[in-house]
Amino acid sequence: MIKFYKYHGAGNDFILIDNRQHVFKGDKIQFAIDICKRRFGVGSDGLIFIENDDTADFLMDFLNPDGSRSFCGNGSRCAVKFAHFIEIFTQQQVTFKAIDGIHKAELIDNLVKIEMKNVSTTQQLGNDYFIHTGSPHYIKYYNSIDDLNIINFGKKIRYSDTYKKEGTNVNAVEIINNNHLKIRTYERGVENETLACGTGVTACALSYAKLKKLTNNTVNVDAVGGKLSVSFKQQADGSFTDIWLIGPAEFVFSGSYDL
Numbered sequence: 001m002i003k004f005y006k007y008h009g010a011g012n013d014f015i016l017i018d019n020r021q022h023v024f025k026g027d028k029i030q031f032a033i034d035i036c037k038r039r040f041g042v043g044s045d046g047l048i049f050i051e052n053d054d055t056a057d058f059l060m061d062f063l064n065p066d067g068s069r070s071f072c073g074n075g076s077r078c079a080v081k082f083a084h085f086i087e088i089f090t091q092q093q094v095t096f097k098a099i100d101g102i103h104k105a106e107l108i109d110n111l112v113k114i115e116m117k118n119v120s121t122t123q124q125l126g127n128d129y130f131i132h133t134g135s136p137h138y139i140k141y142y143n144s145i146d147d148l149n150i151i152n153f154g155k156k157i158r159y160s161d162t163y164k165k166e167g168t169n170v171n172a173v174e175i176i177n178n179n180h181l182k183i184r185t186y187e188r189g190v191e192n193e194t195l196a197c198g199t200g201v202t203a204c205a206l207s208y209a210k211l212k213k214l215t216n217n218t219v220n221v222d223a224v225g226g227k228l229s230v231s232f233k234q235q236a237d238g239s240f241t242d243i244w245l246i247g248p249a250e251f252v253f254s255g256s257y258d259l
Contacts, residue, residue: 002259004035004042006252007082009074009112011195011225012045013252016082019049019061026259029067035257036065042257045187045194046075050083056097058088064189071100071134073198073245077112080105081249100134110250116202116243122210129207133243135188136168137203141211145172145184150193154186171200173207181208182222195225198245205230206240 002024005016015035017024024031032047034040046064053059060079062072080094084107088094094105104115116133123130129139138157142148154170157163167188174182183204185197205219209232218231228247232240 001256003254004257005082005085005254006042006044007078007249008225008252009077009196009198009249010223010228010247012074012197012223013043014046014048014072014075014078015042015044016048016050016079018082018086019051020058024049024259028061028063031259032063032065032067042255045190046072048072048075048079048082050079050086050088053097056095056102058083058094059097062098066189066191068189069099070189071098071199073114073116073134073200073202074196074247074249075198076103076105076114077198077245077247077249080107080112080114081251085251098134110248111246112249113244113246114198116199116245119206119240119243122206122238124210129203129210130168131203131206133199133202133206135199136163136166137171137200138163138168139171139173139204139207141173141175143174145174145182148172148184150184150186154193155191158186158188158191169197169200171197171204173204175208176222179208179214179217180220180222181205184224193224196223196228198228198247201228202230202243202245206232206234206243209234209240210238 049061051059106113170186
């Protein structure tokens with residue numbers, strides 16, 4: 001048996017395991033596939049092992065439900081909240097290592113802020129965008145996204161000749177008003193719509209900054225499962241620095257899983 005904890009960030013849910021003492025010694029990929037299954041396992045959008053690291057306060061080893069690894073923004077925010085719960089840190093600030101390197105984070109009341117990696121390039125594809133924010137995201141703007149069949153749209157892009165080898169997340173965006181977006185996300189690895197996606201929220205906010213030529217600003221984003229925001233600085237060369245993903249992270253329940 002192994003102890004697990006369930007957290008969610010704006011409806012993006014994750015299973016977290018404190019593995020600092022190497023309590024899990026099996027095949028992480030197969031374990032992720034099994035435990036993340038809805039109805040047959042615990043069910044989640046990803047599995048996170050919290051482990052020791054020599055270069056940061058902790059290591060976040062994140063696996064998608066299909067066993068693949070990538071950076072996960074909301075998963076990172078949940079990992080920070082969990083790391084505070086298990087007393088890896090007791091102050092507001094912490095560092096963690098993910099698949100793309102070391103990140104800073106802050107815990108302020110119920111909000112978790114994580115510093116994303118700088119984004120040096122963005123690709124405009126007609127009226128659409130492709131931006132890599134730790135995970136790749138294809139972004140398309142609509143007048144309204146409420147009635148969009150996001151799964152059909154997402155699969156069409158994700159399995160197109162351009163992206164099918166590596167896969168891509170797919171985001172549909174609606175502009176609510178100035179600096180306020182609504183998004184829906186088809187997530188690779190999950191191969192379904194997720195209620196929120198941190199790297200997707202970030203990518204959509206940066207695409208909006210490109211569209212509106214914003215420099216130093218904060219964009220509020222309504223995902224299906226809750227509200228998030230992204231602050232950033234756009235440099236003269238079009239790159240983005242000082243990118244922070246901000247939003248809540250909530251404990252759901254804990255339990256034991258039979259290995």
